[in-house]
Amino acid sequence: MTAGTHVLAxxxxxxxxxxxxxxxxxxxxxxxxxxGKGLPPxxxxxxxxxxxxxxxxxxxxxxxxxxxxxxxxxxxxxIYIYLISFTVGYASHLILDVLNPLGIPYGxxxxxxFSLKLMKSGxxxxxxxxxxxxxxxxxxxxVKEFRILGFSFDDKFLFWIKKFVEEVSK
Ligand SMILES: [Zn+2]
Numbered sequence: 001m002t003a004g005t006h007v008l009a010x011x012x013x014x015x016x017x018x019x020x021x022x023x024x025x026x027x028x029x030x031x032x033x034x035x036g037k038g039l040p041p042x043x044x045x046x047x048x049x050x051x052x053x054x055x056x057x058x059x060x061x062x063x064x065x066x067x068x069x070x071x072x073x074x075x076x077x078x079i080y081i082y083l084i085s086f087t088v089g090y091a092s093h094l095i096l097d098v099l100n101p102l103g104i105p106y107g108x109x110x111x112x113x114f115s116l117k118l119m120k121s122g123x124x125x126x127x128x129x130x131x132x133x134x135x136x137x138x139x140x141x142x143v144k145e146f147r148i149l150g151f152s153f154d155d156k157f158l159f160w161i162k163k164f165v166e167e168v169s170k
Contacts, residue, residue, distance in 0.1 A: 001096050003029055004167070005126055008133045009096055010089030015137070019085040027089030031055045031097070045110040052097065056104040061091040096129065 010028025014021045034055045039045070047053040054060070064087040072080040094104050103115025119125025 001093075001100065001126060001129070003032065004164075005130055005133070006032070006093050006096060008130065008137075008164075009092040012133055012137050013088050013092045014085050017085075017088060019088060020082065021085070023082045023085035024089030024092070027086035028093045030090060031060075031093045047105060047108075047110055050110060052102055052104060053110060054105075056094055056097060058091075058094060058104065058106055061087050061094065064090065099125070099129070 006028040007025050010024040011021045014024035032051075032055075034051050034053060037049060037051050037053070039051055040049060045053070047057065064083060068080050068083040068087065071083065097104050098114060098116050099118045101115055101117050101119075103113040103117075106112065106114050119128075
């Protein structure tokens, strides 16, 4: 998946849950900070030396949820909401990567991995994902209720999203 697809998914899920969308957009990009590590031969891959290792492990968003709820009990309610939104974006990234044959790790090492193997890597599958996300966005999400960091947004933001989608689908 490309970064644009991940951001779109993160924004969509956050908007569904009426969460601020900016933290989710950021969270949706973070797992791929490991992209520079590349993919060594399969037998040499560990959670820490390969793309889609530890940053793609479902334990990360689970841990973030615990941290968020802990912060909430301490009275940090704004940070709690932002962190939940960030986590939602993060988790949406992992869910999208599960569609792809490489999948994500779920144990204590690079293997075993969880994958739905729905799409071969490549453009066509991703275009379907983008179409699905955009149509869901347009049909189900009231765009006027988008919140960037707590403020509601108006039609200007809809215009912005359209520009973004055009950019992504080039
Ligand atoms: Zn990824």
